[in-house]
Amino acid sequence: MNKKTPYILIMPIVLLGVLFIYGLVNGIIQSFGYIPAFDLRDFTLDYYVKVIKSPTFLDSLKLTLQISLISSILSAVLGTILTAALVYTGHTEGKALQIIKLAILIPHTIVALFSISILSQNGLLARLFYKLGLIDAQTDFPLLLYTKNNIGIILGYLWKEVPFVAYFSLSLMASINKTLGEAAENLGASRLKSFFYITLPLSMPAIGKAFLIILTFSFGAYDLPFLLGATVPKALPVQAHIEYIHPDLRHRPYAMAMNGLILLITWIMAGIYYLVTNSKKIKGDNHERS
Amino acid sequence: MELEIRNISVSLSNKEILKSINLTVENGEFISLLGASGCGKSTLLKTIAGIIKQREGSILLGGKVLDRLPPHKRRTVIVFQDFRLFPHMTLAENISFPLKMMGVNKSECRKRAIELLKKVKLEGYEDRFVDEISGGQKQRVALARALAADPVVLLLDEPFSSLDVNLRKDMRELVLDLQKEYKITTILVTHDQEEALAMSDRIAFMYNGEILQYDKPENIFNNPVNTIVADYFSEGTYISGEIRDRRFISDFFNISANKDNGRYKCLIRPAALKVSKANDSDFEVVAKVYQGDNYLLKINKKDSNLKLESILNEPLDIEEGDKVTIELDKDKLIFIPE
Numbered sequence: 001m002n003k004k005t006p007y008i009l010i011m012p013i014v015l016l017g018v019l020f021i022y023g024l025v026n027g028i029i030q031s032f033g034y035i036p037a038f039d040l041r042d043f044t045l046d047y048y049v050k051v052i053k054s055p056t057f058l059d060s061l062k063l064t065l066q067i068s069l070i071s072s073i074l075s076a077v078l079g080t081i082l083t084a085a086l087v088y089t090g091h092t093e094g095k096a097l098q099i100i101k102l103a104i105l106i107p108h109t110i111v112a113l114f115s116i117s118i119l120s121q122n123g124l125l126a127r128l129f130y131k132l133g134l135i136d137a138q139t140d141f142p143l144l145l146y147t148k149n150n151i152g153i154i155l156g157y158l159w160k161e162v163p164f165v166a167y168f169s170l171s172l173m174a175s176i177n178k179t180l181g182e183a184a185e186n187l188g189a190s191r192l193k194s195f196f197y198i199t200l201p202l203s204m205p206a207i208g209k210a211f212l213i214i215l216t217f218s219f220g221a222y223d224l225p226f227l228l229g230a231t232v233p234k235a236l237p238v239q240a241h242i243e244y245i246h247p248d249l250r251h252r253p254y255a256m257a258m259n260g261l262i263l264l265i266t267w268i269m270a271g272i273y274y275l276v277t278n279s280k281k282i283k284g285d286n287h288e289r290s
Numbered sequence: 291m292e293l294e295i296r297n298i299s300v301s302l303s304n305k306e307i308l309k310s311i312n313l314t315v316e317n318g319e320f321i322s323l324l325g326a327s328g329c330g331k332s333t334l335l336k337t338i339a340g341i342i343k344q345r346e347g348s349i350l351l352g353g354k355v356l357d358r359l360p361p362h363k364r365r366t367v368i369v370f371q372d373f374r375l376f377p378h379m380t381l382a383e384n385i386s387f388p389l390k391m392m393g394v395n396k397s398e399c400r401k402r403a404i405e406l407l408k409k410v411k412l413e414g415y416e417d418r419f420v421d422e423i424s425g426g427q428k429q430r431v432a433l434a435r436a437l438a439a440d441p442v443v444l445l446l447d448e449p450f451s452s453l454d455v456n457l458r459k460d461m462r463e464l465v466l467d468l469q470k471e472y473k474i475t476t477i478l479v480t481h482d483q484e485e486a487l488a489m490s491d492r493i494a495f496m497y498n499g500e501i502l503q504y505d506k507p508e509n510i511f512n513n514p515v516n517t518i519v520a521d522y523f524s525e526g527t528y529i530s531g532e533i534r535d536r537r538f539i540s541d542f543f544n545i546s547a548n549k550d551n552g553r554y555k556c557l558i559r560p561a562a563l564k565v566s567k568a569n570d571s572d573f574e575v576v577a578k579v580y581q582g583d584n585y586l587l588k589i590n591k592k593d594s595n596l597k598l599e600s601i602l603n604e605p606l607d608i609e610e611g612d613k614v615t616i617e618l619d620k621d622k623l624i625f626i627p628e
Contacts, residue, residue, distance in 0.1 A: 183374035185361045186339055187439045188391040194362075197387070201378050 024263075031256035038249050047257040057258070059233035061265075067150050067225065067235060068218040071157035076211040078158065079165020083173050083203075084195060086166065092174040100170075103163040111156045112227035119144045119152055145228050152228040153235075161214045168210035173203040205277075212273045216266045236262055291352040291442045292317050293338070293475055298347035300330075300337055307333045309499040310347070315443075315492075318473045320466070322486035324522070325496035331479045334496070335445045338477070339366045351442060362391070367441035371448040373432040375420045381407065381431050382416035388439035406434040410464065426457040433465065437472065444469070444476040450485065462489055483523050487511060495519050517555065517626055526559035527598050530628065538625065542596060545620050553628040560586065562622035563600040565614040567607065573598075575612045589614060 033044045051057050086096055106114075118124045126141035135141055145152035177199045184194035225235035234242070236258060243255035293315040300308040307330045315321050323331040336342040338349055340361035349356045356364055367388075375384050385406050386399035394402070404416055410430035412423075420428065429449060436444060446465070450458040466489060469476050480486050486493045487507045494504040503515045514520035517528065531540030533554055538547040540556065547554075565573075565587060577588040585602040598616065608614060 179372070180374055180376060182341055183368075183370060184376075184387070186341065186366075186368050187388040187435065188362050188365075189387075190360075190362050193391060198376060202376075 027256050027259055028263075030253055031260040033253045035252060038252065040250060040253065047253040048260070051254060051257045051261065056233065056239065057236075057261075060236045060239045061261075063150070063233045064219055064225075064236040067153050067157075068215055071154045071161065071218050072211055072215040074154070075158055075161035075165055075214055076207060078162045079210065080169070080200070080203075080207055082162060082166040083169050084199075086170060087174050087177050087199075088191065088195075092170060097167075097170070100163040100167050104160060104167060106160070108156065108160065108221065108223045109227065111159050112224055114159070115152055115156050115228055116145060119155065146230055148230050148233075150225075150229065153224050156224045156228055157214075157218050161218070164214060165207065165210045168213075169203055169206040172206045173199060176202045208273070208277065212270065216269055219266055219269070220262050291475060293443050293477075294350040294353075295334075295338070296348045296350065298334070298337060298349065299345045300333055300342060301345050302333070302342070307499055308337065308344075311499075311501055313494055313501060313504065315475055315477060318475055319491045320469055320476045320478070320489060321492045321494060322478045322480055322490040323494050323496055324480055324483060324486040326481055326522070329496040330499040331496050332447055335368060335447055335477065335479050338443065339368050339445060340364050341368075365440065365442040366445060367436045367439045367443075368445040368447055369429075369432050369436045369449045371451060373428045375428055375431055375435070377420050380417050380419055381412070381423070384420070384431060385435045385438050388435065392440075402438060403434075406438055407431075409437070409468065410434045426453055426461065429453060429461055430464070433468070437468065441474055444474045446476065446478045448479050448481070450480075451482075458485075465489070487523075495522065512624065514624065514626065517557075520557050520624060520626060524559050524561075526557045526562070526624075527596070528555045528557055529596075530555055533625065538623075542591075542594075543618065545618060545623065547620070547623070547625055549625050554625040555628055557624040557626060558598060558618065559622065559624070560599040560601045562619045563589075563598055564617040564619065565589065565600050565602070565608065566617070567612055568615040569613055571613040571615045573614050573616055575608060575610055575614055578602075578608070578610050587614075589616065 031047060033040050033042055033047055086092055091097075116123065120126070121138050121141050121143065123141075126135070126138045129135045129141055130138050144155070177195075180202065181194045181199045184198045185191065189197060220237055222235075222237035222241055226238045226241065229235055229238065240255045240258035240262070243251050243258060246252075246255075293313075295311055295313040298308055298311040299306065311334060323334060325331050333342060337344050340356070340359065344357075351364075351366070356366075375381075376387065379387070382400055382403040385403035386394075386396075389399045389402055390396075400416070404413075407413055407416055410433055412427060412430055412434070415423065415427070415431075420431075423431070429452075432449070449465070450461050453461060462485065465476075478486070478489060490507055492504060492506055493510050494501045495510060496502070497518055503510055503519050505513075510519065511523050514523065520526075529540045529542055531538050531554060532552070533539075533547050533549045534551055536546060536548060538545050538549075538554065538556055545556075547556075565575075572592040573589050574592065575587050576590050577586075579586040579588070583603075587600045587602055587608065589598045589600060590596070591598075600616070602608065
């Protein structure tokens with residue numbers, strides 16, 4: 001291999017990295033009110049202060065946290081159950097895995113269209129319930145989309161995130177079950193006990209990482225809340241998008257301040273995850289030495 | 291408790307791994323499943339433990355059929371080659387695990403774990419984690435954990451293969467001491483013939499999914515049923531010939547042999563051949579290999595393909611190129627029917 005080949009091969013990721021960092025730094029600078037093109041030249045925290053003090057922001061923050069936490073917790077739980085089912089039925093490769101990958105590959109916008117065609121009052125389920133005589137009219141079908149309970153958005157996230165958790169943790173759980181799970185059963189543990197005492201605790205690092213990824217993703221994601229969410233309150237990324245496309249371009253720092261806050265909260269989430277997992281390790285270390 | 295294996299056949303991925311295996315292990319007996327890698331010995335062990343399901347045949351423990359009993363109810367406990375200790379638990383928690391599964395209370399579990407750690411000479415290690423101990427110590431913990439499960443049959447799956455030579459010897463002694471103390475019916479899987487000979491009451495020699503010979507160590511070593519078994523224990527030179535009227539007749543030598551008439555192969559192992567220096571002999575030393583306790587002499591016969599080996603215990607004045615006379619110890623010759 002030519003000496004230059006590794007550098008050439010790494011170029012695409014370097015270029016993408018540069019673009020990402022440029023966008024991030026540019027966005028942060030703009031959030032402090034510095035956009036010379038729009039004649040904004042003073043560095044200030046005013047935009048952050050105004051955004052934080054706005055009641056719309058707090059409602060949006062609460063809503064976004066609620067959607068991301070509920071969808072991520074449910075996805076982690078259901079994804080773990082799906083993984084366990086695949087492991088214990090021996091479907092850790094082949095067709096089952098392809099189906100899981102397919103669900104992950106479908107984009108969120110397509111998931112939103114599926115949700116509308118299946119879950120809306122004109123959708124497949126409403127029509128089926130009406131045909132079966134379970135409801136008197138299609139409008140009697142419970143409102144799942146565009147509502148303040150955000151069931152539609154959460155179901156949309158579950159569509160992709162449950163298979164994601166399963167795909168992310170499957171190989172680890174399968175290998176633990178094959179070796180240590182087998183040993184636990186040999187030592188007198190039933191399959192259920194072997195799962196809860198051995199396989200699940202040892203699979204938690206992978207499940208925890210998958211949870212963090214989907215939590216931070218759903219906290220910052222824009223498409224599903226935009227397509228399936230209620231009119232008010234709006235999710236934080238949707239609110240930021242509205243500010244971004246405001247006809248008055250001098251509103252841009254508000255959008256960037258909101259993005260800055262989303263970034264900050266995401267980092268805090270990652271920090272809490274790191275502290276929690278690290279403290280467990282430290283506790284373990286102390287225990288080892290006592 | 292007596293273990294009986296009746297006509298067990300196992301297929302994995304449409305490949306026949308075990309072919310109609312029959313084996314009986316007496317109560318408290320220590321037997322070895324000996325054979326090369328891939329002969330099916332670990333599969334047989336896992337079949338006994340219920341981890342692998344047999345295609346046909348039955349496993350009986352104390353006269354009771356185990357076939358439908360799930361692995362966690364069999365009390366046939368394996369000490370795995372890779373130990374399989376639980377990394378998120380302390381050593382005491384690892385050993386307590388089977389007790390916890392039996393419903394023993396926490397304080398009793400810990401007390402028993404500490405007792406067992408003492409038995410395997412790891413007193414004071416109860417609160418350590420698995421990644422804090424050495425391979426030999428892991429082996430001891432795995433053994434203690436298996437004993438905690440109160441096994442009816444203890445299954446040892448090549449437990450010493452990852453240990454160094456000195457540690458292996460210590461562990462063998464420890465296993466034998468504990469096996470005698472607890473009087474557990476034990477099956478050791480090994481590919482090490484010395485280990486099998488030294489530890490077992492009986493050895494089942496496996497080859498290609500079948501048991502070729504099941505016998506006491508002395509018998510299997512001195513009276514192998516075929517050349518496959520014979521070669522596994524110690525290689526040597528085969529001379530084809532015939533026994534007539536208690537005398538083995540071949541192109542190279544005639545010697546008395548206490549066997550029935552028929553065609554035989556006479557196996558001459560190095561220990562059966564004595565040499566002494568002589569100038570007018572057809573046999574020449576072509577190599578002298580130092581082996582620590584002794585020397586191995588490689589000897590060729592002039593004008594023939596006959597190649598022999600001999601062990602020289604004393605550092606006699608025999609060197610490469612020397613002519614030697616040979617003497618066969620007829621008690622150490624092995625006759626295998628052709």
